[in-house]
Amino acid sequence: MPQARLATMRRMRAPDPFEMNFARGTMLAWDPPAPRPDAPALVLLHGAACGAWVWAEGFAGRLAAAGHAVFAPGFSAQRNGAPAGLGDYAADARAAIDSLHRRVVLVGHSLGGLVAQRLLDAPEVAGLILLAPAPPEGLAWANWRLAMADPPLWRAVARMTEAGGTAAEAAVLRRALFGPGMPEALALHHLSRMGRESRVALLEAQAPQPVPPAWSLGKPAVVFGGRRDPLVPPDAVVRTAAWHAAPFALLDGMGHAMMLDMGWEALADRLAGWLEESFK
Template sequence: MSEVIPFRRRAAPLPAPVRGLELLRMEAEDARPATVLFLHGAAGAAWMWAEHLMAALAASGWRTAALSFRGHGASAGRESLHGFGLIDYLVDARAAIAALGGPVVVVGHSLGGLVAQMLLGDPRIRGLVLLAPVPPEGLAGANWRLAFTDPVLWQEVARMPWADAAGTRPVRLRSALFSDALPDHLAWGYIARLQSESLRALAEAQWPRPVASARLVGVPALVLGAAEDPLVPRDALLRTAWLHGAEHATMDRLGHAMMLDAGWPRVAETILRFLAARVP
């Protein structure tokens, strides 16, 4: 049985293993019916949500949970990481939803945003929030654009599958992930916690992947972009928002990893406004 804790100021989420997967959970007093499930992006893990957003939403009455896909964080499978694909991550997300029980709102960041879109059609999903998501059209076009406009950043991103062995500081990646408002010691501390990402999953994310439209399946959706994010272009975000009939906002003074950036409270506030207005 999964362990949960009620929200208290400065409380940390407790691990609740699901078939070898790391699933952090935080309860809330007088909680809403749905649980907010966070899905991390490439090279990340559940810890990225435990830093700020899990507690921020729990303080406003939302049960929260954060999953580490297989091979990430404390989940099993690190030795087989490069053989895992997007379907494997989708299976993990479905297992987490089953373990949580009841309706969920899925919040996905970057690669996790693509997995979140792949979940559409599941009747347990009551809301969708995408933070700088990989678009269903794939990232090939955006990557080619990045290679020509910022080759140094493109090379640093290309080395991310081997992040565990990185020996130099990726300066351009720091500015892509975080705004200058985030102190350097925090930015470099977060970057040091990044890990390798599956080569297979990254390759699959380059190409178009059919997903259901949130609008057509009756799921309210929100798409958030970051003004200082060169990794997911604004035009791709707008097309993703259009596909899903989603509310959309591009937030100033935030980098790609907006949930860890200095402006994370604005991200939390925007999500909470959406949840209050659109998710019963």
């Protein structure tokens, strides 16, 4: 990204979000204060046990300040009284995209990254940005390795489908989700907002997924992961990038929840730079 534009983006006040309705729910939206001509809109898809709120802590506003209209739908872990599946999440995201009537770039984190990859062949989708994404191969191998290497963390993740949680589980989740520089009070604040996840969606995410490679569709993609992320480990990030023939970066000092972690501003700026280069 040109340095002058990057400096302007950093000075510009991030817009406040507002809520929009669409056919299957609601989403948060941010209008860019200075829209970039012909820039695609960004649809941000959150990960497991989270919601659209994870993008509203600053990340989405910074992308809007870079000139993009930004939208963040939420996934409902229940559909018609039963746990939702990945197909339900994909339908939620697809309905949000359809409501915009414009080309979009999907930004998917973790489980939302898997949903984003499943939607890559939609005609409105122009590109893909993945943050610590669940890989096309599924999470079974990463999950098994986590169970062997860190049983307390594996148990804490498994309990994401249940109500409540212990202080010990919060402590082990904290070290997985956030880097060592994250203040404890802020980490616990974010953890307190996380809720139950659908056991069906998590179970389905263990298996290989119907994900088309980005290169086969002629759509640009980029992948970011944490160098010490135990939930989506670096080798899974590298294989996801290879599947899409996409560049990737492994980030030091950031945990799995990188849009909330210390250094999120620099990561948002990297996304904005990639978007400017890819969609001139």
